[in-house]
Amino acid sequence: MFDSLTERLSDSLKKITGQAKLTEDNIKDTLREVRMALLEADVALPVVKEFVDSVKAKAVGQEVMRSLTPGQEFIRVVQNELIAVMGRANEDLNLNCQPPAVILMAGLQGAGKTTSVGKLARFLKERRKKSVMVVSADVYRPAAIKQLETLAGDVGVNFFPSTADQDPVDIASAAIAEARLRFNDVVIVDTAGRLHIDADMMTEIKRLHAAVSPIETLFVVDAMTGQDAANTAKAFNDALPLTGVILTKADGDARGGAALSVRSITGKPIKFMGMGEKVEALEPFHPDRVASRILGMGDVLSLIEEAERKLDKKKAEKLAKKVIKGKSFDLEDFRDQLQQMKNMGGMAGMLDKLPGMGQISQVAQQHMNDKMFVHMEALINSMTPHERRFPDVISNPRKRRIAMGSGLQIQDVNRLLKQHKQMQKMMKKFSKKGGVMNMMRGMGGMMPPGGGMPPMGRMR
Template structure:
């Protein structure tokens, strides 16, 4: 996950100062030394690091902070504010044309993930903004680029305009604009060609495409794992072609996060979206404040709520709440809940959005075993309707049959039954709990879902 090293270093530093009743200039100086090392280690641009440390230091040693009742927490707030500001301050929304179609050009080097990101963006525009996008295959040089975009279009049930490799990209875009008028597409996403490095031919082609119709957005797609090179590429593309925003891919990978923290400040262009996985819905609008909260271990409840709203059926949620309350929750409901949660993305990523999750020992290495989740579902699917509703009737012979039918062991069946029983007990405790004497409870053992 992006920022893990940086987050760990910063959270450790913040923790040491958080509870201090008095903060001295020496404390701030020591803390900023640690912050500086953490940012450099994360491959943040050196000029950006110096400016960041200077701003935080100046604000942190102010009289208002030093004499406040909670100076440690005030300093942490300053770090969060400056981190947010460094990444752009606030979300930079998509710019739509006043008169359709909105034209979005996707530019960048080869291997950054332009074609896949074009498909993801089209999917976001359709789902979140209720638009009717048209994908345009204007990369006639890379082998199989057109075929890749057509495959993505088919997978998402989205139209793709292509004319093969013998027609110039300029002509392809010109005809795509005409086609969009016929089919009433209100957004056109142009997947342009990339190169292994910036060259004159590539830049000229992009300029020629821009002359057909001035795009509303020009998104530079950069691989966040390239670190400082991503910042350099952003500068080059902006100076030569002109970009309106950046899309960072692979931010869920093993990246130090330097590009995300440097690119806004150096290239002076906002990060519009971030790729957080391989799935076609794994593209998120970039929220600087939320990302700053994640880095500092404060969680990201807003993103978590949005994920839930987008993936969890509201009516079913109400129905499930009623079943929790009346203790009529069955194994069928259990599977349904499991599938709804899986739609929200990797469970370990969801857990990390909870405030204070960084302090939970072992969570940084928590990995949900998808195969094990599949085995749990197989066990439940091997039960009869009566067994799913009343698991207490499951005798030894029934357990043997369920294990054989699901390709699992009797021990695994026993473990699931025990977990389900613990869950029902917890629900009973929760429904009978009074405000006066709340008991501290732990979640029932889903440890078998982790490895």
């Protein structure tokens, strides 16, 4: 989402990083570019003005002027202000009440409200160990009721049925009563949306809110709508006591304006960010981590948390023992690593969270996309178990058979075997003394063209 903003800010801040001294002039030039970068990202004008004024006031302060590295100190000021604009820290859901805790979801039609209900239900079930019931009070779209039923089945939570001829308040009240009998911890109520804000919708959702007294009222907003997202959130906030925001479609080509505007305009925190269509693609919103990513500093903490949740620990331990003992890294091991990497969002998704890897990530996306991982897996699956364990036996006739079996070309087989060889060499380096450093040096050969790792002497 923040790619273009990151690029613009990086270019403007680069000019000041090496400055031995900060002056009114060089700060003024950089701030002008920062201002343009934020406006191009569709950040609301009042937010941009306040942001730039605040950075300027702190940048010309004595602390920055006296710093040994004023350019870097200036970037720290910009980072702190980005965090302040989005909220100092992640604000968790408040579920401290007599069960069931009711969460009311509001928003315009098409923002991804129903999908977000499914994602949030899964998040609460898997990460917070809560028993969850979901219910749709959207009586205007029978398809939304069916969609929520399907999502509930996919994520393994209770679904309370409803029909288009019922009253939304009756539906929600009956669902809460049923959840109480089932000893459910949380009830998530999906509400009707419209293509635009209107009096009927606001009257209905106010009536629903008064009837169910939710502990959390979350506004679901599409990140693609830029600063309009913040204005819509304000309109809902004026009508309802919102407790937080869920920003959806943040994995698209949105320019980031919504994330930087919502908190300032509504005073309400972004609690979650939807990062894709899949039900697991919902992440708590951490302003400090997002600010780091905007400035090209990566998000290592999120990468570590993701690894802890998604990596198959048994397979990882098995491979580690195999490598340490100096045993050969075969194609079955390679397939396991491809699957693990796919679970982590692919090579580009991982690189995106590493400091200073923004441009490498973009190159990786061009050369190592999801389709490439699917092709590599298909090639390995087309081999016999003996060929996977002993790749050296793969002769030209075998290559032709593997290519035909996977629906690919012989050059694809050759490319896969070459990449496996490179991985094998890296693993051998890892098993020797000073393995980690040797392996990182070898990673340069695994990177796509134009995206090699920097020499070890220049790594930070």
